[in-house]
Amino acid sequence: MATIGSLAGQPMRAERYGDRSFGSIAFLIALWAAVGFAVLTLGVLLVDSMLDGAVRLDGALFTRYSSQILPETAGARAAILGSAWVIAVTATLAIPLGVAAGVYLEEFADPKRWYNKLIEVNLTNLAAVPAIVYGMLTAGLALSIGLERRVVLAGGIALALLILPVIIIATRESVRAVPQEIRDGSLALGATPLQTVWRQTLPSAVPGIATGAILALSRALGEAAPLLLLGGLVFVNYDPDGLFSGFTTLPIQIFNWASQPQLAFQQVASAAIIVMLILLLMMNALAIFIRNRYQKRW
Amino acid sequence: MATGPRSGPPDRPPGSAPDITHHKKRYGERLALLGLGGSAALSVGITIAIVVALVRPSIDFFREVSFSEFLTGTRWAPTFADADFGVLPLITGTLWTTFIGLTIAVPLGLGAAIYLSEYAHDRVRKILKPVLEILAGIPSVVYGYFALYFVAPVLLKDLLNLEVGTFSVLAAGLVLGVMIIPTVASLSEDAMSAVPQALRQGSYALGANRMRTTLRVVFPAAISGITASIVLGLSRAVGETMIVALAAGTRAQIVTAPTGNGQTMTGFIAQTATGESSPGSLTYNTLFAVGLLLFVITLIINLIAASIVRRIREVY
Numbered sequence: 312m313a314t315i316g317s318l319a320g321q322p323m324r325a326e327r328y329g330d331r332s333f334g335s336i337a338f339l340i341a342l343w344a345a346v347g348f349a350v351l352t353l354g355v356l357l358v359d360s361m362l363d364g365a366v367r368l369d370g371a372l373f374t375r376y377s378s379q380i381l382p383e384t385a386g387a388r389a390a391i392l393g394s395a396w397v398i399a400v401t402a403t404l405a406i407p408l409g410v411a412a413g414v415y416l417e418e419f420a421d422p423k424r425w426y427n428k429l430i431e432v433n434l435t436n437l438a439a440v441p442a443i444v445y446g447m448l449t450a451g452l453a454l455s456i457g458l459e460r461r462v463v464l465a466g467g468i469a470l471a472l473l474i475l476p477v478i479i480i481a482t483r484e485s486v487r488a489v490p491q492e493i494r495d496g497s498l499a500l501g502a503t504p505l506q507t508v509w510r511q512t513l514p515s516a517v518p519g520i521a522t523g524a525i526l527a528l529s530r531a532l533g534e535a536a537p538l539l540l541l542g543g544l545v546f547v548n549y550d551p552d553g554l555f556s557g558f559t560t561l562p563i564q565i566f567n568w569a570s571q572p573q574l575a576f577q578q579v580a581s582a583a584i585i586v587m588l589i590l591l592l593m594m595n596a597l598a599i600f601i602r603n604r605y606q607k608r609w
Numbered sequence: 610m611a612t613g614p615r616s617g618p619p620d621r622p623p624g625s626a627p628d629i630t631h632h633k634k635r636y637g638e639r640l641a642l643l644g645l646g647g648s649a650a651l652s653v654g655i656t657i658a659i660v661v662a663l664v665r666p667s668i669d670f671f672r673e674v675s676f677s678e679f680l681t682g683t684r685w686a687p688t689f690a691d692a693d694f695g696v697l698p699l700i701t702g703t704l705w706t707t708f709i710g711l712t713i714a715v716p717l718g719l720g721a722a723i724y725l726s727e728y729a730h731d732r733v734r735k736i737l738k739p740v741l742e743i744l745a746g747i748p749s750v751v752y753g754y755f756a757l758y759f760v761a762p763v764l765l766k767d768l769l770n771l772e773v774g775t776f777s778v779l780a781a782g783l784v785l786g787v788m789i790i791p792t793v794a795s796l797s798e799d800a801m802s803a804v805p806q807a808l809r810q811g812s813y814a815l816g817a818n819r820m821r822t823t824l825r826v827v828f829p830a831a832i833s834g835i836t837a838s839i840v841l842g843l844s845r846a847v848g849e850t851m852i853v854a855l856a857a858g859t860r861a862q863i864v865t866a867p868t869g870n871g872q873t874m875t876g877f878i879a880q881t882a883t884g885e886s887s888p889g890s891l892t893y894n895t896l897f898a899v900g901l902l903l904f905v906i907t908l909i910i911n912l913i914a915a916s917i918v919r920r921i922r923e924v925y
Contacts, residue, residue, distance in 0.1 A: 335820040342728060345720025346737060349794075352787050353744050359759045360751070411648035419642060420649065432915075433653050439841065439911045440904065441848025443875055444659060446882070447900045451662030454888050472655060479652070505638045526746075533748025536850035536875070539882045540896075562750040562851075569754045569855055577758060584751050591746060 360588070364581030372582050376548035377564060382575035387583045389547045390564035393463070394532060396551045397560055400467025401531050405475050406524050410513075412475075413482025413520075418508050438476040445473045446540030453541075460541045464554040469537040474527040481523020485516040518605035525598040529591050535562035561587045663904055666897035673891060679898065685861035685877075687895045694895065696902065698861040702871035705778040705864050706785055706853055707846040713786025714842050718793025719835070725794070726801040727823045738795075745791035753855030756784035761856060772868055776858030779867040785852050789842040796841065800834020801827050833922040840914035844907045847874075854879035874903050 330336075375386030420427040449469035453460045489512050497507040538560060547559040561583060568580035671679070674694040682695015721741070725734055761780035765771045773779060804827050812822040828835070858870030859880055872880070878896055886892040 330818050330820070332818070335818055338820045339728065342720045342724040345717040346724050348717055349721055349744060349787075349790055350737070350740055353740060353747075355759070356747070356751070356755050359755065363758065408648045408651060411645045412652060415642075415645035415649040419645060426650075430649050430653055433656050435915070436908065436911055437652060437656060439844050439907060440659065441844075441850070441875065441907055443848065443850045443878055444663070444900060444904050447878075447897060448655070448659045448662045450888075451665070451897075452658065475652065475655070479649075503635065503638060505635075505641055529746065533746075533750070535748070535750045536879065539850070539854075539879050542882065542886075562748055565754065566750050566851060566855065569750070569757060580754060581758075584754060587748065588751065591748070595743075595746060 360581045360584045363578060364585045367578045367582035368585060372579070372586070382571070382573055382579060385579050387561060387564055387586065389550065390559050390561045390583070391586070393547065393551050393558035394560040396463045396558060397466040397470060398528055398532055400463060400554065401470040401474065402524070402528055404467060404471035405478055405527070409475050409478025410482050410520060413479045414486060414508060414513065416479070417483045417486040418512065419504070434476055434479060438480070442473055442534055443536040443540065445469050446537030448472060449537065450540045459555065461557050462555045463551055463558045465541050466538055466558060466560070469541065470531040470534060473534060473537055474531050477527040477530065478524055481527065482516070482520050485519025485523065486512060488519065489515045515607060518601055518607070522598045522602045525594055525601070529594040532594070533562055533587065533591060535560070535566050538563055659904065663897055663901040666894040667901045670891070670894035670898040683863060688892060696899065698863050699872060699874045699877055699899065701864050702778060702857065702861070702873040702876065703847060705867060705871060706782040706857055706873055707843065709779060709782025709867060710785035710789055710846040711843060713783055714789035714793050715839055718790045718838070718842070719797055721790065721794040722797035722801060723823055726798045727819065727827060741791045741794055744787070745795070749788060749849060749851040750855070752784050752788050753852040756780045756852055756856035760784055774870055776856060776870045777868050778857050778864055778871045781853045781857035782867070784856065785846055785849055788849065788852065789845055792845060793838045793842045796838030797831070797835045800831035800838070803834070804830045833918045836921070837914055837918050840910060840917070844910045847910070848903065848907055850875040850879050874899050
């Protein structure tokens with residue numbers, strides 16, 4: 312049985328199965344074209360940003376503030392610091408809440424109860440809500456609690472709301488992957504269910520949760536749409552210095568620069584794109600490293 | 610025999626299980642459990658808050674603009690002196706970019722999924738999957754830049770000699786499609802990989818070749834997952850903001866040709882939000898009325914998807 316199963320999984324010799332007919336070959340070429348298109352587009356996109364932005368990949372990009380009159384020396388200093396602040400707030404809010412909710416749903420919730428079913432349905436819907444709607448929610452929230460819209464805290468809340476479903480789903484998957492025997496062993500030794508989760512299940516699930524959380528944060532880092540609703544984030548020429556300080560972020564700054572007609576703004580926009588893509592690549596590499604290095608195979 | 614409360618066998622009929630669950634009330638644990646449940650319940654709170662946040666300014670909006678004018682009017686000029694609030698131009702803009710995007714993303718995404726699931730060697734798959742993951746991880750503002758400064762001027766104008774301006778729903782839609790390819794591809798591939806090997810073997814045993822097996826056996830068996838992936842792509846296309854804000858244009862008009870300049874619902878929200886709009890003003894309320902419409906549309910799409918998936922799912 313094993314040999315048959317593994318044989319069928321292997322690519323088979325084409326001629327024996329009539330895979331040399333004209334239709335089959337045309338079909339395979341179409342599939343190659345589909346994959347090739349995706350790879351080619353990625354390549355063109357990366358090369359195009361590199362070529363446009365290379366001239367402005369200089370020190371001024373990191374040390375200077377944006378300027379409306381001097382695009383040749385405009386920099387993304389405020390945007391880079393702003394992104395760091397906002398992502399820190401997002402992580403602080405979204406990771407504990409998301410992990411707690413994921414652990415509850417996977418370990419304690421009785422899936423037959425109506426309220427747990429409601430939470431399940433609601434989660435799948437939340438994950439498909441357009442990003443910009445989270446910005447509108449945050450703007451509405453800020454208005455009703457009297458918080459200034461354009462501060463770091465509001466930006467962090469908007470992005471935390473956006474990635475909360477992602478973190479909950481990642482937590483659930485990694486907690487589910489922990490074998491039942493570990494829980495049973497812990498319970499048999501007299502640990503309470505909560506002690507079991509805290510000392511056995513959760514530590515075993517940490518690599519998976521960390522990977523999911525980093526990927527979610529990298530999505531938050533590149534997201535601009537919800538922050539647009541917080542209003543007037545583009546004219547920031549100071550370092551953000553706290554939760555209630557005004558801010559801008561890299562994607563917002565790129566959007567603003569890319570909307571300007573001058574060539575110099577286009578160049579600084581693509582230089583900032585290169586910086587952002589390198590940051591994202593580093594976060595993704597870290598996530599993959601954690602997954603490969605620490606994830607347990609049971 | 611010891612008689613202390615915690616030692617020795619408790620009084621219970623022989624053969625029944627010892628009751629170990631009600632030893633002692635652990636209030637700390639109850640509190641922690643409440644905290645965990647509260648975090649999960651928060652997600653429902655978020656949905657309610659979204660609805661409230663969108664509906665409240667929308668009510669103020671519909672006090673000044675009638676419902677039928679909003680939904681059936683054909684002129685969208687909310688900030689003009691002779692203001693009009695017909696949302697149809699924005700809807701046609703969204704329809705165009707979504708349609709063009711799906712025309713790109715569905716065939717290419719499914720093609721990539723079929724190749725990865727049914728044809729690719731392990732080694733090739735190990736290279737191609739990260740490529741798709743990178744494509745999925747690129748921020749939409751970068752795609753917007755690419756649409757505005759490469760696809761429109763270089764690809765469409767210089768290479769294909771099309772009559773496109775700086776902004777067009779065509780450029781935005783094409784890049785939107787590229788952005789959605791990984792969504793369609795990875796979910797469809799999961800669905801096709803989950804089809805049991807025995808079905809393929811049965812098909813081969815009956816003399817079908819690989820293409821026939823893929824199209825007539827694997828594809829129909831995975832159709833619920835494939836449908837779900839397409840619908841998720843659709844709702845992402847409708848809600849995507851940065852690409853259309855940068856590349857589709859800012860002129861709200863009924864778009865008649867794909868090379869035309871047109872504003873989408875999300876494009877309007879982005880453009881108006883970056884300008885000055887103080888809370889309570891009609892402009893601000895207009896923003897939320899369009900946001901509510903967008904939310905309702907994506908919600909309906911998702912509900913339809915959920916019911917389709919439930920109805921046609923094949924369980925192995």
